[in-house]
Amino acid sequence: MAENANPGTDPTFKQGMEELERIVRSLESGDMELEESLDLYAKGVKLLGVLQGKLDSAEQQVQVLMGQLAQAPEDDVQDSTLSKA
Amino acid sequence: MTDQKEGALSVGAALALAKHQLEGISVRIVGEVSEVSNKPGYAAVYFTLKDKDQNASLPCLMWMNRFKQAGVDIRVGAVVDVTGRFSLYAAKGRMNFDVSTIALAGEGDIRMKIAQLAKKLEAEGLMRAEAKRPLPRLPRRIGLVTSPRGAAVYDVLRTLRRRYPLAEVLVAGVPVEGKDAPAHLAAGLDEVAAAGAEVVLLVRGGGSFEDLMPFNDEALARHIASLPVPVVTGIGHEPDTSIADMVADLRASTPTAAAEAVAPQRSDIQAALDGMARRMGFAESALVSSAEKRLSALAACPFFADPMALLRDDAQRLDEASRRLEGALPGSLAKSQDLLASTRMAFLKASPRLLGNRKLRLAEARTALRAAGPALITPFKERAAVMAAGLESLSPLAVLSRGYAAAFSNDGAVISSINSVARGDTIDVQVSDGLIECKVENVRSDVPGKEKVH
Numbered sequence: 001m002a003e004n005a006n007p008g009t010d011p012t013f014k015q016g017m018e019e020l021e022r023i024v025r026s027l028e029s030g031d032m033e034l035e036e037s038l039d040l041y042a043k044g045v046k047l048l049g050v051l052q053g054k055l056d057s058a059e060q061q062v063q064v065l066m067g068q069l070a071q072a073p074e075d076d077v078q079d080s081t082l083s084k085a
Numbered sequence: 086m087t088d089q090k091e092g093a094l095s096v097g098a099a100l101a102l103a104k105h106q107l108e109g110i111s112v113r114i115v116g117e118v119s120e121v122s123n124k125p126g127y128a129a130v131y132f133t134l135k136d137k138d139q140n141a142s143l144p145c146l147m148w149m150n151r152f153k154q155a156g157v158d159i160r161v162g163a164v165v166d167v168t169g170r171f172s173l174y175a176a177k178g179r180m181n182f183d184v185s186t187i188a189l190a191g192e193g194d195i196r197m198k199i200a201q202l203a204k205k206l207e208a209e210g211l212m213r214a215e216a217k218r219p220l221p222r223l224p225r226r227i228g229l230v231t232s233p234r235g236a237a238v239y240d241v242l243r244t245l246r247r248r249y250p251l252a253e254v255l256v257a258g259v260p261v262e263g264k265d266a267p268a269h270l271a272a273g274l275d276e277v278a279a280a281g282a283e284v285v286l287l288v289r290g291g292g293s294f295e296d297l298m299p300f301n302d303e304a305l306a307r308h309i310a311s312l313p314v315p316v317v318t319g320i321g322h323e324p325d326t327s328i329a330d331m332v333a334d335l336r337a338s339t340p341t342a343a344a345e346a347v348a349p350q351r352s353d354i355q356a357a358l359d360g361m362a363r364r365m366g367f368a369e370s371a372l373v374s375s376a377e378k379r380l381s382a383l384a385a386c387p388f389f390a391d392p393m394a395l396l397r398d399d400a401q402r403l404d405e406a407s408r409r410l411e412g413a414l415p416g417s418l419a420k421s422q423d424l425l426a427s428t429r430m431a432f433l434k435a436s437p438r439l440l441g442n443r444k445l446r447l448a449e450a451r452t453a454l455r456a457a458g459p460a461l462i463t464p465f466k467e468r469a470a471v472m473a474a475g476l477e478s479l480s481p482l483a484v485l486s487r488g489y490a491a492a493f494s495n496d497g498a499v500i501s502s503i504n505s506v507a508r509g510d511t512i513d514v515q516v517s518d519g520l521i522e523c524k525v526e527n528v529r530s531d532v533p534g535k536e537k538v539h
Contacts, residue, residue, distance in 0.1 A: 013223065013225070013251055014222070014223040014225060017223060017357070020358075020361050020365075021361065023365065024361045024364045024365045024368065027364075027365055027368035027369055027372065028364060028368045030368070030371065030372060030375075032372065034372060034373065034376045037369060037372045038369070038373075041365060041369040044361075044365045045362075045365070048358060048361065048362050048365070051358055052358055054251065055251065055351070055354060055355065055358065058250040058251045059250055060242070060245060060246040060250040060252070060253075060254060061253040061254070062242060062253070062254045062256060063253060063254070063255050063256065063280070064233075064256045064258060065255055065256060065257050065276045065277060065280055066256075066257040066258055066259055066272070066273055066276055067233035067256075067257065067258025067259055068233055068258060069233045069238065069256065069258055
């Protein structure tokens with residue numbers, strides 16, 4: 001329920017993951033000039049850092065569109081569905 | 086005492102009397118099940134029926150064979166419609182209702198209606214596996230339609246936060262119970278889908294069968310099926326599946342399970358990132374080491390290891406040539422010059438003497454020839470004159486002038502035999518002053534003037 005800007009909602013996380021997968025597959029294909037592969041590797045490492053940063057700093061953002069949420073229980077309250085299941 | 090005794094019945098007789106009266110009464114009863122005792126090995130199922138206001142209760146039994154035939158699952162709270170008769174259990178003096186038929190009342194009808202609706206929607210294809218949409222792998226926005234109160238909404242939020250904080254959660258908190266609940270739920274689905282949710286969670290905590298009824302609504306079911314994004318349900322904890330569950334793209338058993346279904350585990354994302362980092366490093370180092378290998382293979386080539394080797398052969402030939410040039414050329418030139426000079430000297434010395442001799446001998450020979458010439462020719466001239474006279478007499482012309490002729494065939498050969506000609510041949514006959522062209526008339530072998538000719 002963080003109000004601050006959330007990097008996790010940045011539309012590029014999923015695209016970043018897909019881009020990173022493309023880079024990895026390209027490098028694994030091996031049919032690439034060394035310079036080209038080094039550039040791509042550098043790009044991949046940078047993207048990896050960006051994605052890791054997003055994952056590390058992600059805080060869930062909740063937007064209530066309808067109704068009014070009651071006071072949130074503490075996280076350590078036992079999961080009601082698990083207790084009943 | 087005696088009178089009393091005489092007028093009195095034994096307990097057994099009294100109960101038998103009551104039993105006789107009771108067991109004649111056959112009735113139909115609708116009531117709510119409050120206690121159930123259905124244990125293996127028992128000959129009958131025992132339960133208690135009561136009225137809603139709980140002012141009356143009736144112990145019931147149903148013989149196991151009948152109960153099994155009825156196929157009704159009786160549970161506490163279920164409203165049942167039974168027929169049977171009263172009976173008395175003499176040993177305990179207890180009245181029972183002996184149930185012969187049992188059916189779920191009210192709710193039973195509803196269940197049947199739900200089953201019919203399920204069949205209808207299934208026939209329309211709303212539950213086909215092909216109609217189920219795949220869930221997005223890394224959803225950016227997750228919709229949540231549920232009651233804003235109660236545990237379910239927080240179960241979901243907590244699960245999403247723990248597993249997948251990358252997603253934004255769009256919550257539509259709507260009433261989930263009551264007559265209007267289906268319309269609210271449908272509106273909530275629309276709201277979160279319109280706000281960009283890539284997948285929607287439609288959840289509700291546990292509740293009674295009646296509590297979950299809004300999720301069996303036909304309009305809501307159609308709404309779920311036609312929503313542009315996939316819907317995951319987690320409704321109650323009942324083993325019963327609602328219509329909403331059936332038409333949803335994925336059915337989870339609880340709200341938490343629904344949240345887990347749409348949210349990848351944070352550790353899974355981390356593992357995916359780590360895996361890609363590993364693969365990327367491995368691939369790149371393989372590329373680099375393969376380039377290194379190629380480079381060192383090239384570096385190991387003889388001409389890189391020892392560039393002079395390329396020139397070695399030529400250098401050797403050059404050395405050789407130069408050696409020969411240095412040694413041989415100046416020496417031989419000088420030698421040739423010496424030889425030439427000495428030859429010229431010798432020649433110059435020798436030539437006048439040689440020429441002189443030859444000239445002298447040539448003059449002598451010429452003189453001798455001049456002297457010898459006429460002496461040699463004269464005898465030939467004389468002999469030639471004699472021979473010319475002889476030749477004159479030998480000439481055939483001389484013979485012909487004496488009247489002889491010579492015959493020639495067409496090819497110019499002299500005809501000396503009759504065998505050389507045939508009748509009809511043309512021959513030439515040479516006489517002293519010309520040629521007579523003749524045709525052979527006949528050929529005879531006798532030669533009358535043979536002697537004369539000779």
